[in-house]
Amino acid sequence: MSGQSAASLQKKRAVALPTEQYLSWGRYPKTVHQHVHRPAWNDQLPDILRTAAPGSLLPYGLGRSYGDSCLNAGRELIDCRRLNRILGFDPDTGMVRCESGVTLSDILEVFLPKGWFLPVTPGTRFVTVGGAIANDVHGKNHHRAGTFGAHVRQLGLHRSSDGFVICSPDENPRMFQATIAGLGLTGVIAWADIQLKRVAGPWIDAGAVPFHSLQSFLDLSRESDGRFEYTVAWLDCFGGRNTRGIFFRGNHSEQRGQNSRPKWGPKLPFALPAVALNRYTIKAFNSFYYHVHAADQGASLVRYDSFFYPLDSIRQWNLLYGKSGFLQYQCVVPENNLEALEEILDRIARSGMGSFLAVLKQFGSAPPAGLLSFARPGLTLALDFAMRGEPTLQLLRSLDEVVRQSGGALYPAKDARMSPALFEASFPRWRSFVPCIDPTMSSSFWRRVTEAE
Incomplete structure (x- = not known):
């Protein structure tokens, strides 16, 4: 076959391959897909959709969803990475x-x-x-x-x-x-x-401020929102409601710094042993991280990549959690229910299953862009937990109780085990969404939270 005819055939037909390579970023759950279509051109998509069985397909990008919203166990994916123009x-x-x-x-x-x-x-x-x-x-x-x-x-x-x-x-x-x-x-x-x-350029005027309670975080957030375009906080979740943390804030800068190219760090070649992350190593990291940033409170000029994407410098950092993977738990609770967030942190501290990636952010009042949008007014907390089997799942179910009772929600992009009842409570407009689902589309997440076949 000539190069020209091969290219022509590739344009007309997407590649379908059996695969075991497609995971979510949390590497949990482990799934096997029946086929993966790899279209190189948009005009290949109508054929894929026209010949698909009902509920058999799901688009897949870079797999950076943490749970199963990007997975379609036992069915088919459409890998969209070559549609990149x-x-x-x-x-x-x-x-x-x-x-x-x-x-x-x-x-x-x-x-x-x-x-x-x-x-x-x-x-x-x-x-x-x-x-x-x-x-x-x-x-x-x-x-x-x-x-x-x-x-x-x-x-x-x-x-x-x-x-x-x-x-x-x-x-x-x-x-x-x-x-x-x-x-x-x-x-x-x-x-x-x-x-x-x-x-103006790739630089951020950034600052870091330590805090010692959720109320002081809230005060910092309210004071900063008017002056800073970007705000977020890191928490030491082992402290329970008496948590400490670092509040990060920044604006785009018109100044020019040095080292304009991003620096990429090492790549983890394999999953670490599960014992590498435990309550003692996480506590040690949290203490180190807090004191380093608490000692460096002044404003600084930093590159955008270190401000927005610190973990991207460690390629495949998800392997830190071992072969069993991890679950990220991201919730939002109403701002006027600070007690719910305190109870969540208390339960995590009592469990001993802390996280060194604990992020807290105050959402604004912007209306939701989509029917199933997660972001809404309130406080959002995100934490990573190594998958340790039933003890991990039991802890997260106990956190679900607090979120549900507070009128909060979980983020589908981060979820691998939310119950149908909590999904319905989190997204009351989900039934209005159902008529818009394409007949050929489904996902592991959707079948789980709607109890669909």
């Missing part, structure tokens, strides 16, 4: 059109040198645009900018039932609202128009 850019307005497999890292590498930055970014740059939309990701500037979905102006969607559909706040608005935070279930995003924001 930037299709257009307006240098006057900062509007970029890109395919769903383009990563946030790609956008930064191309457009930050031109003075444009992501309007909202999560804690990793290794996320596809499709994944950022499907999970309606949030960042350190939620109190100013809302979620990623709030900056999507338009998108093109492949559906098995309706063909190719243009969605925006003005055209097919219901499908647009369902696709944002839609967990990949409304179809396959072909491309999206994203509004970037103008910045």
